[in-house]
Amino acid sequence: MRQIVKLKVNGLEKEVAVEVYQTLLEVIREEFKLFGAREGCGIGMCGACTVLADGKPISSCLMLASLAEGKDLVTIEGLADGGTLHPIQQAFIDENAFQCSYCTPGFILTTKTLLEENPAPSAEEVRAYLAGNLCRCGSYVKIQQAVLNAAARLRGAAVR
Amino acid sequence: MLDGHDRVTGRIPYVLNFEVPGMLVGRILRSPFAHARITAVDGSRAEQLPGVSTVLTRADFAPQTPIKGVYGRVFRDQRVVAAEKVRFVGEPVAAVAAVGEERADEALSLIKVEYEELPAVFDEEEALKPGSPLVHDPRPQLDPAFSSLVGNLSDAGNICSHFKLRHGDVERGFAEADFVFDDTFRSPAVQHVPLEPHVTVAHYANGKLTIWTSTQMPHAIRAQMASLFNLPLTRVRVITQTLGGGFGSKGSLRLEPITSFLAWKANRPVKITLRREEEFVTVCKHPATIHLKTGVMKDGILVARQVRALFNTGAYTDIGPIVARNAGSAMSGPYRTPHVRIDSYAVWTNVVPAGALRGFGVPQAVWAYESQMDMIAERLGLDPVEFRRKNIVRDGDHYATGEKLEGVHYEELLRRAAASVNWAPEEAYWRKKSFAGSMSASQKKVHRGKAVTLVIKATITPSTSTAVLKLNADGSLNVLTSSVEIGQGAKTVLAQIASDAAQIPLEKVLVSEPDTDLTPYDQQTSSSRTTFSMGSAVVLAAKDLTRKLMDLAGEFMEVSADDLTLREGKVEVRGVPERSLGYADILRRACRGDLIGEGAFTTQGGLDLETGQGIGSVHWHQAAAACEVEVDTETGKVMVLRFHPSVFAGRVVNPRLCELQTEGSTFFGLGQALFEEMMYDDNGQVVNRTLGDYMIPSFEDGPLELRVTLLEHEGAGEIHGIGETSLPPVMPAIANAIYNAVGVRIKDLPITPEKILRGLKEKNIAEVQHF
Ligand code: FES
Ligand code: FES
Numbered sequence: 001m002r003q004i005v006k007l008k009v010n011g012l013e014k015e016v017a018v019e020v021y022q023t024l025l026e027v028i029r030e031e032f033k034l035f036g037a038r039e040g041c042g043i044g045m046c047g048a049c050t051v052l053a054d055g056k057p058i059s060s061c062l063m064l065a066s067l068a069e070g071k072d073l074v075t076i077e078g079l080a081d082g083g084t085l086h087p088i089q090q091a092f093i094d095e096n097a098f099q100c101s102y103c104t105p106g107f108i109l110t111t112k113t114l115l116e117e118n119p120a121p122s123a124e125e126v127r128a129y130l131a132g133n134l135c136r137c138g139s140y141v142k143i144q145q146a147v148l149n150a151a152a153r154l155r156g157a158a159v160r
Numbered sequence: 161m162l163d164g165h166d167r168v169t170g171r172i173p174y175v176l177n178f179e180v181p182g183m184l185v186g187r188i189l190r191s192p193f194a195h196a197r198i199t200a201v202d203g204s205r206a207e208q209l210p211g212v213s214t215v216l217t218r219a220d221f222a223p224q225t226p227i228k229g230v231y232g233r234v235f236r237d238q239r240v241v242a243a244e245k246v247r248f249v250g251e252p253v254a255a256v257a258a259v260g261e262e263r264a265d266e267a268l269s270l271i272k273v274e275y276e277e278l279p280a281v282f283d284e285e286e287a288l289k290p291g292s293p294l295v296h297d298p299r300p301q302l303d304p305a306f307s308s309l310v311g312n313l314s315d316a317g318n319i320c321s322h323f324k325l326r327h328g329d330v331e332r333g334f335a336e337a338d339f340v341f342d343d344t345f346r347s348p349a350v351q352h353v354p355l356e357p358h359v360t361v362a363h364y365a366n367g368k369l370t371i372w373t374s375t376q377m378p379h380a381i382r383a384q385m386a387s388l389f390n391l392p393l394t395r396v397r398v399i400t401q402t403l404g405g406g407f408g409s410k411g412s413l414r415l416e417p418i419t420s421f422l423a424w425k426a427n428r429p430v431k432i433t434l435r436r437e438e439e440f441v442t443v444c445k446h447p448a449t450i451h452l453k454t455g456v457m458k459d460g461i462l463v464a465r466q467v468r469a470l471f472n473t474g475a476y477t478d479i480g481p482i483v484a485r486n487a488g489s490a491m492s493g494p495y496r497t498p499h500v501r502i503d504s505y506a507v508w509t510n511v512v513p514a515g516a517l518r519g520f521g522v523p524q525a526v527w528a529y530e531s532q533m534d535m536i537a538e539r540l541g542l543d544p545v546e547f548r549r550k551n552i553v554r555d556g557d558h559y560a561t562g563e564k565l566e567g568v569h570y571e572e573l574l575r576r577a578a579a580s581v582n583w584a585p586e587e588a589y590w591r592k593k594s595f596a597g598s599m600s601a602s603q604k605k606v607h608r609g610k611a612v613t614l615v616i617k618a619t620i621t622p623s624t625s626t627a628v629l630k631l632n633a634d635g636s637l638n639v640l641t642s643s644v645e646i647g648q649g650a651k652t653v654l655a656q657i658a659s660d661a662a663q664i665p666l667e668k669v670l671v672s673e674p675d676t677d678l679t680p681y682d683q684q685t686s687s688s689r690t691t692f693s694m695g696s697a698v699v700l701a702a703k704d705l706t707r708k709l710m711d712l713a714g715e716f717m718e719v720s721a722d723d724l725t726l727r728e729g730k731v732e733v734r735g736v737p738e739r740s741l742g743y744a745d746i747l748r749r750a751c752r753g754d755l756i757g758e759g760a761f762t763t764q765g766g767l768d769l770e771t772g773q774g775i776g777s778v779h780w781h782q783a784a785a786a787c788e789v790e791v792d793t794e795t796g797k798v799m800v801l802r803f804h805p806s807v808f809a810g811r812v813v814n815p816r817l818c819e820l821q822t823e824g825s826t827f828f829g830l831g832q833a834l835f836e837e838m839m840y841d842d843n844g845q846v847v848n849r850t851l852g853d854y855m856i857p858s859f860e861d862g863p864l865e866l867r868v869t870l871l872e873h874e875g876a877g878e879i880h881g882i883g884e885t886s887l888p889p890v891m892p893a894i895a896n897a898i899y900n901a902v903g904v905r906i907k908d909l910p911i912t913p914e915k916i917l918r919g920l921k922e923k924n925i926a927e928v929q930h931f
Contacts (some may be wrong), residue, residue: 012399013171036171043850098168103355138825140827144859
């Protein structure tokens with residue numbers, strides 16, 4: 001059974017016809033053609049499908065598309081400000097915090113919320129907060145560096 | 161990485177994202193039985209379902225049709241869809257192409273298959289017993305190219321291949337030895353779990369098959385698909401994009417045959433994306449049982465080693481014999497051993513087919529021999545590090561394969577690894593505490609232990625890579641190669657090498673995606689060979705290109721090409737920098753739109769099947785691992801406090817990428833050491849097929865400290881790949897460190913808390929009885 005829902009993704013609103021059982025991840029990929037959120041497990045274990053809903057990271061593979069109506073959704077494609085990368089994205093590049101980078105969007109979006117909640121996390125706090133995002137390539141050491149580096153940058157920006 | 165911007169903005173064009181107009185979705189019906197005869201397959205009801213385009217069954221490959229649907233690199237034992245028999249739970253039996261996933265799933269449920277169950281065998285030891293059910297009967301047809309790999313084994317039952325290595329006289333060695341150790345070590349099946357699943361899009365039109373697929377071997381896929389379809393190579397085009405991880409899983413035909421035949425039959429493009437559960441029944445690491453017998457003198461000098469290694473290759477061969485050989489040839493480890501006798505088998509059973517997985521059989525071998533090294537050291541009362549140092553191979557030694565070793569760096573690797581964890585002889589468990597009653601005497605709940613391990617590993621030999629460099633009119637450079645970017649940074653490293661060799665600024669160099677219509681042959685992206693092998697091909701192509709440039713420049717400037725040299729996009733007269741010509745000027749004056757340089761790099765070698773003698777590897781990958789763990793004796797939980805891999809890297813092209821791959825290997829190994837295992841039920845079905853039941857390492861499983869040492873050789877021109885070198889020593893390092901913490905020796909992976917608790921309990925009972 002199909003239903004029409006109005007979804008707001010990266011600031012743009014669009015009406016889409018979705019099956020009641022369709023997940024937000026499917027709809028973001030198939031209807032919005034945004035491919036930065038990806039399925040890794042389909043059951044909320046890996047974080048590769050992370051998007052921000054009203055500023056909080058969610059596993060879009062678990063959320064029904066129809067329930068995302070009215071939420072402010074942000075995917076990795078919506079993070080950069082025009083041509084300028086978000087400082088977290090830049091920190092991931094500077095530290096080369098990826099190999100295949102399938103997991104990267106999920107890590108970056110989760111980091112964004114982490115640093116909003118805790119602008120100066122310790123290494124342990126970074127690890128604990130990001131424990132729900134899996135990186136099979138094992139880029140964790142560099143990811144941790146990138147997050148700490150991004151935190152310092154954002155604090156610097158906030159001070160200025 | 162040069163494509164970092166795309167990686168952090170989510171714009172990497174994985175095949176997963178790929179769409180073709182009019183594309184259908186394909187889904188696969190799989191066998192619920194481990195071993196059964198198929199008595200009937202009926203897809204007619206599924207075919208009538210609206211929205212279903214086509215159903216593929218064994219009827220499409222009936223004997224009277226020209227298309228046989230049989231493939232396999234070593235043995236032709238796999239079918240696009242099962243015909244007479246199924247041989248493992250999850251084997252593809254039929255497939256459908258429909259307008260959407262839901263419709264395709266519904267269609268699968270309408271296909272009727274009738275089975276007659278047969279007795280099955282799952283374990284590699286059981287499979288060799290007389291009377292065991294035969295997985296392949298008669299033996300499948302062997303590809304003649306591999307006859308030297310498998311040998312004549314007509315009555316061998318479930319033995320798929322047998323590699324032998326004979327060096328010295330092992331009987332004499334054991335007779336001379338003061339002590340002989342005999343142990344068995346086991347490794348289970350584990351899954352690669354690349355986060356991007358296998359994906360294939362196929363389109364058959366106008367007599368040409370085009371495949372976009374997540375593969376590590378585009379040219380091998382093209383060749384095998386051409387033979388499946390009876391087409392010339394020009395009629396099959398394989399295109400690969402950046403992969404979301406592979407670790408060996410994307411190295412043979414996987415989804416390509418079934419997707420292509422669906423597309424061919426439907427006359428429409430078809431895409432198949434595996435679900436995570438399906439990944440677990442597609443390919444895995446070889447479960448292995450390794451019997452290791454080692455003879456040693458009192459003073460700690462190794463004299464003999466005998467190995468019987470069984471690699472469970474599952475229901476279909478894939479590259480099992482190559483894994484068994486690769487592991488077999490290096491089972492004496494990086495140690496001088498005068499007498500060696502190795503029998504390494506690939507064995508067929510009714511479990512998920514095993515294939516390449518990071519390390520290619522060597523992790524199973526190193527798990528066995530490095531665990532045993534520590535056991536021997538204890539028995540002899542030697543410091544395990546010193547015991548290794550006494551025995552390591554050195555420059556000029558002859559390896560068990562007969563080849564002379566050069567460029568050996570174990571002394572240095574061992575020294576650095578030991579120093580990285582402040583190893584001291586007192587770290588050995590039996591030296592640390594009074595032997596008996598230690599655990600019960602101490603009330604301490606948490607104990608720490610350290611360990612140091614080594615590995616020697618071949619890179620695939622012989623092998624071939626080719627590269628084409630295309631210099632454009634504006635002086636920019638296209639590097640055409642079939643190396644696959646899999647997260648290892650191939651594109652970045654190859655661009656760096658090309659930039660350096662052709663003297664063209666990095667920002668003007670672009671490395672292509674593999675496309676078999678356009679990019680030249682490369683054997684495979686695996687075995688840590690891309691930087692070395694393709695890197696060398698790129699250097700040769702750059703030489704070819706710059707020689708042409710210098711010839712042209714010499715003509716234009718009226719000087720001999722010998723007097724010319726290259727600098728930053730210019731050809732200049734040696735010693736007279738003001739007399740020069742830019743690359744773009746040379747092309748313009750030569751009226752050329754572009755200029756091509758070609759390079760082919762091949763290595764020679766190979767091992768004799770009966771003796772294991774020959775050239776096993778053009779150079780040997782060498783690494784050490786050192787770690788410290790903490791074991792909680794109440795919960796059995798292990799925490800890895802620090803882990804320090806040391807790898808010999810020859811000349812390092814990109815230190816950051818070398819570190820990343822080595823760190824990645826460490827995490828990959830930690831999972832295998834501590835928890836990864838595909839579990840089967842009694843019917844041969846994998847029960848943990850989701851990431852909810854099958855854990856892979858997360859941030860919280862990692863070492864608190866992880867520092868990589870890259871050992872570079874002063875002035876070494878040679879580049880060593882490092883993609884998998886540091887993985888094999890991880891598992892025994894953890895096991896030995898656990899032993900040094902609590903005195904519990906685990907010989908079958910993974911080392912779970914339950915096994916540690918059981919070990920502690922048995923040990924306490926033994927200690928109480930001792931008093
Ligand atoms: S795909 Fe959603 S959490 Fe893994
Ligand atoms: S970089 Fe490959 S999964 Fe994280």
